[in-house]
Amino acid sequence: MLIVLKKNKGSVDSARVDLLNRIAYLLTRVDPQKARNYCNQSIDLAKKVKYSAGVGRAYHVMGLAYYRNGNGQEAIKPLVESVKINEKLGNEVQLASSFNLLATVFLLNIKNFDKARTYYNKALQLSKKLNNKALANRLQNNIGLTYSWQNKHGEARSMFEKALKGYKELKKRSGESKALNNIGDTYESEGDYKKALEFYNKSLAIEREIKGSPRGMATTLSNVGSVHVKLKNYDKAEEVLQEALTMAEKVTAKEEEKEVYEVYAQLYEAKGVANKALKYYKKHYALKDSLFNIEKSRQIAEIETKYETEKKEKELALRKSEIVQKDKEISSQRSILIGLLLVLTVAFFMVSRQRLRNRKNKEIFKTKEELIQAELKNAEQDLKFKNRELTTYALHIIQKNNILTELKDSIEEAVDDISDKESKGLSKLIHLINYSFNLDRDWQDFKIAFEQVHEGFFDKLQKRYPNISPSEIRLCSLLRLNFASKEIAAIMGISPDSVKVARYRLRKKLELSRNDSLVDFIRNM
Structure with a gap:
């Protein structure tokens, strides 16, 4: 699609606008900032x-990009603009979509339930x-949620029952379950x-019948377990909670896993x-903290990247300005010297020439010295930037997994709105996404980027410790980047407790004493 866009770059028509909007929509989950740039071009x-x-x-797409990036407040303005335009055009299909998204922003981001219900x-x-x-x-289901979150359970139930009736008419079993x-x-x-x-139990029966998503099954089973606890059916509660935990772990559904704990x-x-x-309370809060830290790390990485880009652009502009100014100064000095040489008598010609040569040599020496200092400073800044870039890359590995999970959720939601026959194709796509969680390409890309900054690190490590395992090599590289145990757990896909065990085993393999710092040892390699 990007290739088609480049080919049509010279054309100024509605088809190109539609293409820009389509590209922006596809980027809202992957790169919201780039999606907004395409929206601005389209506008x-x-x-x-x-x-x-x-x-x-x-x-509308710009509002969606802000919403999917977790910035609900910024999403409101473009969505309101979309509503105004489509009301004038009488475009009811797009208008309904914008009202729906506006309501979702007020429900999930702003927590203004009355406003959400209005839209x-x-x-x-x-x-x-x-x-x-x-x-x-x-x-109708979402309107029910606005009432439910305000503890207006009677009104909420009335809307959920209307939604249930509608799902039954359309024979949408997944909708009935919800x-x-x-x-x-x-x-x-x-x-x-x-x-x-x-x-x-009725919801769970349907989920089992249609073989619903493990994430949805985990949520329903967790609800069943919660009620059994309150009814003091402890054995039954433990049975369904074990199944819920298995479902959540099967697809790495951390939110659902947290609720089960x-x-x-x-x-x-x-x-x-x-x-x-x-x-289990400790497991619940540990996972809760981990999910919070991952989101914050992603936001910080995005802000840092934006800041560094803007900073570098300002530095380049300043450097160009300094070069132009320097050229003007040099040109002015040359004119003065030429004038002086013409005025000087032949008697002082040789002396003036020598002085001029000395002055030029000093300027050259000074300029060279400044250039060397500037190059050293730039090299130091480049190293810091590469280290930050490497850290951001590692965080993107986590974000990629989150994006895949979110994409899968969207596909699973889309399955709700199509026939069971059509949903088979999307189910294959869900299996493909599940398979991609286990690919090791991210580590290979990360390893290449790491070697560019810390050249020879892996070779030294393997030569000194031939028995070190691949997972221990990964752990060493993350410790070299000063990641905390929770961050290492998120990147390697294991629990924080497993990270502690891995660190202990690594210390033994590296033959470190209790007084030796593992991180310092790895940094000094």
Whole structure:
């Protein structure tokens, strides 16, 4: 698609605007900043050719890019612009989509549930007018969530029941499961645990029947386990929680795994087994902290990259300005010297020539010295930049896994809106994404980038310790970059406790005493 765009670079028409918007949409998950750049290009071009529908679509995609980057506040302005334009055009399909996204921003990012409900209702009215029953069902479900999060469980249940009826009419079993699960949640929040269990079990039965996603199954099983704990059915609770944990671990669903650990802790607390309750509470909070740190690290890396880019552009502009100024000064000095030489008498010609030569030599020496100092400074800055770039690359490995997970979630959500026959093709794509989690290409790319900064590190390590394993080599490289245990766990796909064990084994293999610092030893290699 990018190749097609380059070929059509000279054309100024609506087709090019649509192409820019399509590219921007595809980039919203992978590179939100680049997606917004394409949106700005599309807006400029669409305004130039007076293509209002293209402008409205570009503003919608820009809002989506901000939302998917976790910046809900910034998403509101372009989405409101999209709404204004599409209201004037009478473009009800795009208008419904923008209302839906605006509502989601207010629900998930701003936490303004009344505002979210207002926009969901506007989108619902349009979906009914357009006879888009699938969208209407999703919107009714989301309106139910706005009530549920305000503890208005009766109103929430009413909307979930409407969504359930709509899903049944369309024979969307996955949608039925979601609605039943949400209804069960309202009963659990009201303390009617038997009724909650009834609806959770109905949801679970459908998930088993259609072989739903492991992530969805883990959530439903966790809900079932939570209710069994409250009903004091401890054996049954432990049974379903074990299945929930297996499902979550199967697809590395960290959020769901975190919630299962919390219910496990509640189970053992209710049984009076304090040590196990404490164990699972620790696992819950450790995973919670890890997920929070990964997100913050991603945001920090993005901010640092933006800052470094802007800083480098300013430095280049300043350097060009200094060169121009220096050229002017040199030119001026040459003119003065020529004038002086013409005025001087023949008697002082040789003396003046010698003085001029000395002066030039000094200037050359000084300039060379300044250039050497500048080169040394640039080399030092380049090394720091490469180290930061390497750290950012490692964080991108985590972000890539998160993006794959998020992409898979989107595909699984899309499965809800198509027939079971069509969903088979998307299921193959989900399996392909699961397989990509196990590829080792990221490590090979990381290893190449690492060697560019720390040349010969791996060779020295393997020569001195021939029995060192590949996983221990990875651990050494991450310790060399001063990553904390939680960050190493996230990158290597293991638990923080496993990192501690790996560090202990590595110390033994490197024959370090208790007083020796493992990190210092690796840095000094």
